[in-house]
Amino acid sequence: xxxxxxxxxxxxxxxxxxxxxxxxxxxxxxxxxxxxxxxxxxxxxxxxxxxxxxxxxxxxxxxxxxxxxxxxxxxxxxxxxxxxxxxxxxxxxxxxxxxxxxxxxxxxxxxxxxxxxxxxxxxxxxxxxxxxxxxxxxxxxxxxxxxxxxxxxxxxxxxxxxxxxxxxxxxxxxxxxxxxxxxxxxxxxxxxxxxxxxxxxxxxxxxxxxxxxxxxxxxxxxx
Amino acid sequence: xxxxxxxxxxxxxxxxxxxxxxxxxxxxxxxxxxxxxxxxxxxxxxxxxxxxxxxxxxxxxxxxxxxxxxxxxxxxxxxxxxxxxxxxxxxxxxxxxxxxxxxxxxxxxxxxxxxxxxxxxxxxxxxxxxxxxxxxxxxxxxxxxxxxxxxxxxxxxxxxxxxxxxxxxxxxxxxxxxxxxxxxxxxxxxxxxxxxxxxxxxxxxxxxxxxxxxxxxxxxxxxxxxxxxxxxxxxxxxxxxxxxxxxxxxxxxxxxxxxxxxxxxxxxxxxxxxxxxxxxxxxxxxxxxxxxxxxxxxxxxxxxxxxxxxxxxxxxxxxxxxxxxxxxx
Numbered sequence: 257x258x259x260x261x262x263x264x265x266x267x268x269x270x271x272x273x274x275x276x277x278x279x280x281x282x283x284x285x286x287x288x289x290x291x292x293x294x295x296x297x298x299x300x301x302x303x304x305x306x307x308x309x310x311x312x313x314x315x316x317x318x319x320x321x322x323x324x325x326x327x328x329x330x331x332x333x334x335x336x337x338x339x340x341x342x343x344x345x346x347x348x349x350x351x352x353x354x355x356x357x358x359x360x361x362x363x364x365x366x367x368x369x370x371x372x373x374x375x376x377x378x379x380x381x382x383x384x385x386x387x388x389x390x391x392x393x394x395x396x397x398x399x400x401x402x403x404x405x406x407x408x409x410x411x412x413x414x415x416x417x418x419x420x421x422x423x424x425x426x427x428x429x430x431x432x433x434x435x436x437x438x439x440x441x442x443x444x445x446x447x448x449x450x451x452x453x454x455x456x457x458x459x460x461x462x463x464x465x466x467x468x469x470x471x472x473x474x475x476x477x478x479x
Numbered sequence: 480x481x482x483x484x485x486x487x488x489x490x491x492x493x494x495x496x497x498x499x500x501x502x503x504x505x506x507x508x509x510x511x512x513x514x515x516x517x518x519x520x521x522x523x524x525x526x527x528x529x530x531x532x533x534x535x536x537x538x539x540x541x542x543x544x545x546x547x548x549x550x551x552x553x554x555x556x557x558x559x560x561x562x563x564x565x566x567x568x569x570x571x572x573x574x575x576x577x578x579x580x581x582x583x584x585x586x587x588x589x590x591x592x593x594x595x596x597x598x599x600x601x602x603x604x605x606x607x608x609x610x611x612x613x614x615x616x617x618x619x620x621x622x623x624x625x626x627x628x629x630x631x632x633x634x635x636x637x638x639x640x641x642x643x644x645x646x647x648x649x650x651x652x653x654x655x656x657x658x659x660x661x662x663x664x665x666x667x668x669x670x671x672x673x674x675x676x677x678x679x680x681x682x683x684x685x686x687x688x689x690x691x692x693x694x695x696x697x698x699x700x701x702x703x704x705x706x707x708x709x710x711x712x713x714x715x716x717x718x719x720x721x722x723x724x725x726x727x728x729x730x731x732x733x734x735x736x737x738x739x740x741x742x743x744x745x746x747x748x749x750x751x752x753x754x755x756x757x758x759x760x761x762x763x764x765x766x767x768x769x770x771x772x773x774x775x776x777x778x779x780x781x782x783x784x785x786x787x788x789x790x791x792x793x794x795x796x797x798x799x800x801x802x803x804x805x806x807x808x
Contacts, residue, residue, distance in 0.1 A: 259573055259576045259577065260573075260577075262573075263562055263564075263565070263573070266564050266565060266569070267563050267564040269564075270564040270601070271563075271564060327563055333560070334562075334563075336560060337560050337561060337562040337563065338562050338573070338577075339529075339549055340528070340549075340553070340554045340556075340559065340614065341562075341570070341573060341574035341577055341578070341617065342549055342550040342551075342552075342574060342577035342578040342623075343549065343577050344549060344550075345546070345549075476546070477529065477532075477546050478528070478529040478530050478545075478546060478549070479525075479529060479530050479531045479532045
């Protein structure tokens with residue numbers, strides 16, 4: 257498993273185009289945080305987290321990392337590349353999602369925390385941005401990995417991104433399909449349907465586990 | 480002993496090519512699947528590798544489903560997809576780790592296929608022949624693979640790998656099953672063969688002996704000889720077609736035995752120094768036609784035997800009635 261998780265790491269490290277996308281979304285979110293700070297907006301931290309970071313920068317940053325690590329054609333194609341060399345599809349899928357989840361958790365947590373720090377957020381804001389960023393980033397990694405197993409050339413990933421936005425405002429049941437709805441709630445924005453913040457945390461964990469298992473299931477066979 | 484490959488009435492369709500009701504059992508050794516891609520040769524290999532699934536029937540590899548045996552199966556498709564962003568050396572190391580081979584042998588393994596120059600190349604920059612050579616090298620030099628499946632082992636490979644493959648197949652501890660449209664390649668590499676025609680297995684035989692199969696134009700023997708004209712002049716059977724090239728006589732006749740006898744008589748009577756006599760393998764299509772005809776003949780003979788066996792018994796005459804004596808009525 258450890259040997260297999262080196263594969264997405266090396267792909268990400270050796271693909272300059274992926275770094276461009278990651279850099280662009282990081283720059284956008286930090287630039288927005290800087291603008292809010294310079295203009296001295298009241299509640300700059302909330303505006304940063306709820307108006308730009310949670311709806312746009314965070315999912316796109318996670319998608320850039322997942323695409324960079326598992327390839328533009330998705331996890332299934334990526335996993336099929338190692339199956340002729342003796343890897344089990346499920347193990348390779350778990351290793352790939354595992355790496356993507358860790359990478360997205362670190363990147364999303366750091367981006368959120370840096371933005372909050374730039375906007376002079378409180379210590380509590382910093383802690384919340386770190387753990388929600390980490391949990392949300394890991395969930396997005398599994399969510400987009402699962403999405404990439406659908407459609408030609410991993411195009412399901414884009415459909416999942418759009419669904420993430422639309423399902424966020426479609427009641428309690430719909431919000432279960434949207435990491436954004438849960439993350440927005442945890443950052444102090446609108447609730448995900450009738451769910452409490454505690455339930456939203458649980459929903460994110462559930463979404464992460466479900467997407468991981470479903471991705472592994474879809475990658476279990478070579479054909 | 481677990482069979483390397485068993486197909487049980489398998490039907491499948493992959494990229495427009497069909498395999499229809501195929502049944503095959505290969506215990507071990509080197510098996511050639513002779514047929515073009517349109518005949519379903521690639522389909523059979525893909526099914527065994529788990530890269531395609533049958534719509535009917537069962538595929539059993541090394542005693543289990545192909546997907547459960549991936550660590551023991553090497554697969555060299557015509558267009559391999561390699562993991563991205565790895566160096567060739569890292570890829571062979573990764574495969575060694577996954578299969579349980581020693582990673583210390585990587586340089587030696589690459590050297591055996593003349594791939595040492597590619598060791599530090601990114602897999603994304605490899606051409607298809609290079610990628611196929613790397614995959615074939617990994618599969619055939621692994622000590623853990625038990626079945627290696629190859630599409631066209633002597634085509635679309637780097638020259639060094641093409642030269643290394645016959646020996647690697649001979650020396651492999653694993654069973655090897657390969658598909659080829661070239662009867663010549665099949666004959667030079669395989670111990671056993673199966674012939675596919677239009678999706679159907681028309682023959683699954685023991686050692687590949689093209690002498691046993693006469694095509695529509697008969698059987699052709701080639702003699703490499705110092706004085707070709709002397710040998711040709713000594714051939715006494717004028718029903719044979721004779722071809723003469725410098726240092727080579729080609730003899731074509733209706734069946735293997737008559738051609739061999741005619742050539743034997745000519746060699747003895749001319750006293751020519753013959754270096755080698757060999758049968759020229761049939762081209763793919765005549766081979767398929769001959770195998771189909773042979774299979775049809777065998778089937779019809781078996782059917783006739785079965786009909787004879789179940790034919791209603793000839794009614795036995797009952798007890799002969801005693802002749803009626805005159806005057807008793």
